[in-house]
Structures are given as structure tokens and as C-alpha cells.
Amino acid sequence: MASLNLEGGEEEGVLLPIDLELQSSTHEYYLVGGFFTTSVVHFSAMKNTMANLWHPLKGVQISNIGARRFLFRFFHEIDIDRAIFLEYDTKLINRSLKNHLQIRVE
Template sequence: MDEELANLSLLYEEDEVFHGETVVNDRNFQFCLVGRYLTDSVVHFPSLRNTMADLWHPIGGICITDLGNKRYLFQFFNEVDIQKVISGTPWFFNSHLLLLQRIQPGENPSVLVLNSTEFWVQVHELPVEMM
């Protein structure tokens, strides 16, 4: 058994979570979200990219692209990762709310209207007539 363990080698190397130079296919947005931060201040893109990749830690990796005009394209590589991000909303970066929307076939991510998100609010001691 010691000889078997001595000759053991791992051929599979773990991929990085963030694929920085991956080219986004313009025609296939199957696993893509477009997002924008609700802020007037400048968003430091490299920090955003690293923080969100570390926070979401997708199984298949992620490619985050700056689309300009404070819009970002988040490309995932499987349905599990994208559903995990969608179900975990709302997301924040540097205390700024991230609005996310899934891209439907034929939609242009640069012109999607991103001005709403869903929140669950818990209210205590609400009068019965207000329920």
C-alpha cells in the first residue's frame, strides 16, 4: 500500500474561480446576468470582480465583464451557479445594492432597464387591520 501511495499523482488541477480573459459569446446569454450598482460613486471594477467571485464562489467559474455605464455582465457556466446567485439576492458591494436581471434570448444587456429588485420585509407589531 505504501508503494501505491508513493506513486500517487493528481492529474486534475482545480481551475481558478475567476476566468479573467474568457471571451463572452454575444449570442448565447443562457447563463448570464446583467447587473448595475445603485450608486453615483465610481465602482472599482477589479475589486468588484474579485469580491463577487470570492463571495459567490461558483462551481464552474465566472467571467465578469464591465459593459460600461456602470453595467456588468456576470457569465456563469452552469445553471446551479446562476440559480444560487439569483436565490441569494439582494447582493451588495461596498454597501451599494446590486440589481441583477437574467438575460432572455434576443435581449441586449447594455440596454436592459435595471431599476428594481425584490425584498422581503418583516414587520413587527403591525395592527391587524393593516395585514
């Protein structure tokens, strides 16, 4: 855990696998995210967990874009708003549960 740092900003750009012709003709909502862990993220388990957590009305498509980053594509504005404003329960820490979720979007 000593190698993890919240303060270190990343300067690299990320090339997203988005078809620009298709994207310009429809409204699409994207988030790029990662997981603050030194462990390996099991992709299929993460996809199922995030989809179940967000309960998107129109669905979510999650892609691995490399460098420990994931592309979350939502198909409705309500769905992306749910993902952005999800808060985690601080009461879990008081109960000594070490496995918890925190989503931070800037």
C-alpha cells in the same frame, strides 16, 4: 444620492458581447447588473468580491459592458441560481454598518 432612483425604468437596449455561434452550442447563463451608487465602481475589486461572495462551482466571468453595467457569465445552472437568490442580511443595518450588499434581480 438625490440623483439615484429605483423607480425610473430604463428603456434602452444593451448589446451584449456574446458570440451567438458559440452560445447556441452550449448552455450559458448570463446576468446583466449594475451598482446603485454615485461612486465609481473599482472593476477589479468588484470582480474579486463578487466571485468570492458567490463561490461559483464552475466559475464566473465578469465583463464591463459600459454605461455602469456589467455582464456576469456563469458556466453552470447552480452558479447562476446562487447569484439570483442571494439575499442580504438586514441585521447589518441595525448594527449601523453602512457598507452592505443588496442584489436585486427581476
